[in-house]
Amino acid sequence: MLYAVIITSEVLFWVFLLAGLTARYPLRSPRLGAALLVCAPLVDLITLAAAVIDLRGGAEPSFAHVLAAIYIGVSVGFGHSMMRWADVRFAHRFADGPAPERVPERGPAKAAHERVQLVRHVVSWAIGAGLMTLAALLVGTPAAEQTFLGAAGVWSAALVIDAVWSLSYTLVPGRAQS
Template structure:
């Protein structure tokens, strides 16, 4: 039995590996080799991986291919990478700085209280950004293809991502907000800060 792997799937995996390789190289240069400028340049280059994937996805469809779930996966990857990329960089930076540069211990997510509520809304907000980017890219890909019959898979991907967002919304930020309200843990001022994106 011969297993055929689509080139775009290989590229998505390569982009994910490339992201962590560039990130690792940037942190290595910054903290271990003591070359902060080179480290900064490498870290800034991480979005290039997303651009490569987007161009390859558009090119693949422009060549006459049918939009499949793989193209939708590429769009979702782009959205998640953009929305959560900064958080992943900060997560890795804190740990490498603590391990190799005597930095403070990594900040852990709050487990309860108003801080937990703010954290959950902030994380879901990132998902909402990822959803908006991914759906925008998929709509753009539909425009590129130009034939509704060849883009059905993308509609399915958009629906699936929306369902995930709804479950996340109810199961985490809404749940923790209601729980804290029931315990009287959210003051009027705290409620106003629940959706604060600046934290």
């Protein structure tokens, strides 16, 4: 059941995003577009509520609950940049906006891009791992601690690997393209 809610929330995020951008640009209705765009991140509340209700109803902590925390964390950390990414492309296609900038391939600009992405990952991790830790404390069973804290530990290791990778561009930026 919780997997269905997570998938539905992800689909709704993109539906509201695309509907909002379609209203904003091709339909030239910025107010409707703004209202629809506001709904996109609000679907995360559905995922959070479903996970809390499931756990409070006595469900055994599972990967679905971990996935809900990860989904919410990633949505908070990367959601705005995903919306901006889509907005730039819609503006370019439908409103004669400037062409989207390419991600730099090397040099100081690439290093700066990687640092921004790392900060987004840290925000995602802080929200997601915080939710997992809170869930482990609130449920209070050894199974919950193992499930949630174990997943938070794996994500922490992934974050460290990402940090080393991302910061390597700062330490050894390579030559900028000419």
